Amino acid sequence: MERRSFLKMSAALGCAASVTGCKTSSDDANVVPPKPPVGEEQITWSSCLVNCGSNCPVKVFSRDGVITRVETDHDVVDGDDIYQVRACARGRSLRQRTYAVDRLKTPMKRVGKRGEGKFVPISWDEAAKTIGTKLSSVINEHGNKAIFRSYGSGAYYGFASNACFNRLFNLNGGCLNAYGNYSWAQQMEAAKHTFGTGSTTGSSTVTLSNSDFLLGVAYNPSEIRQSGSGEGYDYLKALQKSNGLKVVMIDPRYTDSMLGKESKWLPIRPGTDAAFAEAIAYQMISSGWVDANSLDFINKYAVGFDADSIAAQQALFAASGDATKQEYAKVMKPEENYRDYILSQGIYSDQPLKTPEWAEKITGIPAAQLEQIATDLQNAKAPYIVVGAGVNRQANGEQSMRALYMLSVLTGKLGTLGSSNGELPYMSSMSRAGIPTGSNPVKESISFFTWSEAIHHGETMTARSHGVRGTDGLDTPLGTNIKVIISASDSSLLNQHAEINNTARILEDETGVELIVSCDCWMTPGAKFADIILPDTSWLESNDLVNDSYASGALGYITAMKSAIEPMWDCKSMYEAAALIAKYMGCEAEFTEGKTEEQWLEELYQKTKDNSNNLGVYPAFPATYKEAQEIGFFRKNMNDKHVALESYIKGGKPLSTPSGKIEIYSAELAWRAANWDQESKTQVKGDTITAIPQYTVTWDGYEDTDTSTDFPFQLAGYHTKGRTHSSYHNVPWLREAVEDAVWVNPMDASEQGLNSGDEIEMYNERGSIAVKVRITPRVAPGVLALGQGAWFKPGNTLGSTGHIIDEGGAINSLTRYQPSPVAKGNPQHTNRVAIKKI
Incomplete structure (x- = not known):
């Protein structure tokens, strides 16, 4: 027997054995019997439909109703416009996931x-x-x-x-x-109240090649968007095409989006991003650079930088005849303007100056580095600023997002090819x-x-x-x-x-x-x-018609999925x-409209084909869905070089904010501050609404003295390559390939007497988890970093705060249910914990 044939048969036998091992209370008579395949190998197309932003196609090989292997797309030669859509390790492990021992078999x-x-x-x-x-x-x-x-x-x-x-x-x-x-609750509110947009309308990643300075805050496309056609791929291509691009990354972790691709990594304490932004803003304003270089832009396109702009907008709202805007006008306060806040003058004169030295103590980033970033932003012709979603999943993340969005406004270079406004990149599908x-x-x-x-x-x-x-x-x-x-x-x-x-x-x-x-x-x-x-049914058992999801990058695609095997069990x-x-x-009758699944898919395929006009699709769509299934995969470069706010800055199209302008001061948030329950009523530290972005000391944040003594470490969650959220956690291959361990800085490990491989209990008042330690300088001192999405698995042992220890290591055993003040969203990256060696 040839080695290749032997491996195929072994794989199939392994599948069957996995299926046999799926023990539930259902009748074992439904179990697929293990037997070597003898028929002809079949090839079908399916897709990895997990929530990473890219529905990567996969090529499925089966024989006698048993999946033997899964491969990724390699049907074209890579070029600038058309290229392979290579699935990551998760998509390539779909055979193991389909035959997982915990598959549900029957109602x-x-x-x-x-x-x-x-x-x-x-x-x-x-x-x-x-x-x-x-x-x-x-x-x-x-x-x-x-x-x-x-x-x-x-x-x-x-x-x-x-x-x-x-x-x-x-x-x-x-x-x-x-x-x-x-994923995006607080940043969606922040973008709405700043730009009147969704939070994913930043400049397309491909336009980064036209930039001369990239400031990425919690931006990690190489791990979050791994697809061979996704944002991570676009990011790498843009870096290769750029000429002299300076890349500064701000993150508590040294991520795979860096690894030498960055000019500088500056580790930051979680939840202090607004203080980071305010120090840079202070440099740009106090030095006189804004007045000399971008004030005309700000006065023309934004409202709220100074008291006069707020007063003028207040008068317009009051005279508008619009009842909602008139309500806004009643609560607007020109004295609460951004310039006075940043410079600690006017009603803010009792607050500390937002100097780099002030921010250094909070963020952990040296003042000189903050000054340099301000200089870089000022000197850049097309500064590309992008803020990852991790910032918005913090206590009062709305404030941090709006504070960081402000940096793009202060540069006065929005609407320029190569620049962006801080939002996640726009991608068309x-x-x-x-x-x-x-x-x-x-x-x-x-x-x-x-x-x-x-x-x-x-x-x-x-x-x-x-x-x-x-x-x-x-x-x-x-x-x-x-x-x-x-x-x-x-x-x-x-x-x-x-x-x-x-x-x-x-x-x-x-x-x-x-x-x-x-x-x-x-x-x-x-x-x-x-x-x-x-x-x-699993994806490999399904017929369907799927597109490239929401963050697949420049290349769009459609997969006409064809089941590789019949639905198993019941x-x-x-x-x-x-x-x-x-x-x-x-x-x-109303639900099905009298159609079979096959008829539904044919109808949806025809609508899809008509909407696409078949222009630029490779290969061209055939006449019927069944024919499309035989081809399987269709791709098209969307050629979308979206520039954030270009239609407003250069085209004169008003924004969807109440004022029609960029809102440094949000009248709607001023109204919510006056009318919604917030910190003054709930007594939750930092959960407050303000009309302008402001750094606030929050519960469980770096400066929260209420919890820092008992729980001295900040815990940052992140997305691992071995899961998308919690999906794929039950695939042993991926658990072996991507370690589930908490990252600990060597200085902290030394103080705690820890070695890599040690098991610790990590706990707070909300729960306890057991997790292994990985000592690495790739995480900031005082910060522990743990991949989110591990499956909750309570054991039999009480932890240090009286909770059953979660042996699965789910980070949400430690996170807090505390809806954010504006979005009422999840602040699941704001955590303080203590650790103890087991």
């Missing part, structure tokens, strides 16, 4: 306490009837606002997605809406049609992050207290608690939500939410808290699951 219902993970198998008919009957009952008793679909981002399908559940709900009166997301969901009749929405609070307190949550949207007034309550949760492709039910131990207690209480449904492929930590489990797609539930809610 199940809970028989023990929530969270115990005790289930018995049931039929699909019983599962659908139970869910459909309960949904109808809850809607009749409590209304549609009592139904909540936690937003799942674990699978970016095109057709058989969690949108199918939205379609189901909307056909039955809707469900409680949610706004924001765990190839359009693909998805299943229509209809409109949601429910007008109210809560922040995505406050769902766990709405289980017991939704009735009283208001716009004033919790940022509820769509109510009739500030104090009109939502009016109902959440009674049913549908969790599909979603680990925010437990693992990715803050403060896991508290979330578990909420879910365990059956007097709160009455039905929890988990639709997934694997027994995730959250699935153990479900009442009904629905086994989804798994069904989310479309099939929702259709079965629709039957018991009396809307099956």
Whole structure:
């Protein structure tokens, strides 16, 4: 036997053995028997649909209904316009993930306490009837606002997605809406109140090659966007094409986006980014450079730099005849202007000067380096400033994001090719049609992050207290608690939500939410808290039509996925699951429209093809979806060199802010400060709203003396190459390839008597985790860095603060549930901890 044939057969036998090892309470008769493949090898195209921003295509090889191997795209020769879309290690491990030992095989219902993970198998008919009957009952008793679909981002399908559940709900009166997301909540609010845009409309990454200075704050595309066509790839190509580009990276960690590609790495203490920005602003303003070089730009395109600009805008609002703007005018205070704040004059005269020396004590970055960055920004012809999302996932991250956005305004060079405004880069994707969901009749929405609070307190949550949207007034309550949760492709039910131990207690209480449904492929930590489990089909078992997602870079693409194997065991797609539930809610005909899955996909393919006009697509789209599946993969360079704010600066198109200008001073935030509950009422340190960006000392921050003694280390979470959030954690290959260990600076390790490989307990008042140590100078002193997304696995040992030690090492065992002041978003990178060697 040839070595290649032997390896193929061994791989297939390994798959079968893995499947055989999938033990659940279901009948073992459904297990695929191990036998060597003898038929002809089949090749199909599928996709890695994980939430990294790129739906990378994968080429799947199978024989006799068994997947033998997975390869990445290598069908073209790399060029400037068309190139290979190489999947990272995660996509290449999809065979292992498909045959994981914890695959869900059959619908199940809970028989023990929530969270115990005790289930018995049931039929699909019983599962659908139970869910459909309960949904109808809850809607009749409590209304549609009592139904909540936690937003799942674990699978970016095109057709058989969690949108199918939205379609189901909307056909039955809707469900409680949610706004924001765990990734970008606070930066979306910061961008809205500064530029009137979303937070991902910065200049395209490819335009970085036209810049002469890159300032990256928590910017890490090489680890976050690993796809061979993604932002990380565009970043590397831009660095290669640039001529003399100076790269300064600000981050608590020395990331893989550096590794010699940077001119300078400056480690910063987590949560102090606003102080960093203010010191640079102080240099630029106090030196007179702004007055001499960019003040005309600021006066023309922005409002709020000085008192006169605020007073002028206040007068315009008061005379506008717009009731909302007139309300804003009543609370606007010209004395609260940015120049006076930065220079500590006027009403801010009792505050310390925002000098580099002041910021050095807070950020840990030497004053001379802060001065140099100010000089670099002033001298740059096209400064490209980009702020990663890690900054916004801090306590009062809205403030930090707005403070950093200000640096681009002060340069006066916005709208110039090669410059950017601090937002994440804009990326256009190839359009693909998805299943229509209809409109949601429910007008109210809560922040995505406050769902766990709405289980017991939704009735009283208001716009004033919790940022509820769509109510009739500030104090009109939502009016109902959440009674049913549908969790599909979603680990925010437990693992990715803050403060896991508290979330578990909420879910365990059956007097709160009455039905929890988990639709997934694997027994995730959250699935153990479900009442009904629905086994989804994996990507390699699915037919679908998917695009390149939201951060794939310059190259757009479409994959016509074709199942490599038939759905295993008793798994069904989310479309099939929702259709079965629709039957018991009396809307099956409306849900399916009489179409089979094959007919739906053909219709969606035709819409996709018509929208693309086939221009520039390689190869060209064929006539039918089935023909497209045989080809599998289609690509097109989007040739998008978007420049942030160019249409406003050079085209005169007003921004979507209330003033139509860049808002250094936000009148809407001034109004919220006057009307929403915040620090003065809640007594939460640093959770305050201000009209201009201001550095604030927050709970669990570097300067929080309330917790620094008991919990001396700051803990920073980051994204590892071995997972996307919590997805792929259950793949042993990736656990071997990417170590799950907490990074500790050598100075801290010496003081604590630690060696690499030691196991420690890391704890605070919210929980305890067990984790291994990796000693490295790639993390700032006083800061511990831990990859987020490890699966919660409570053991049997009490930790130092009375919590069961989480042996899985989930960082959210330590994070705090404390919605941010403006976005009501997640501050999960703000943590203080203590450590103890086990």
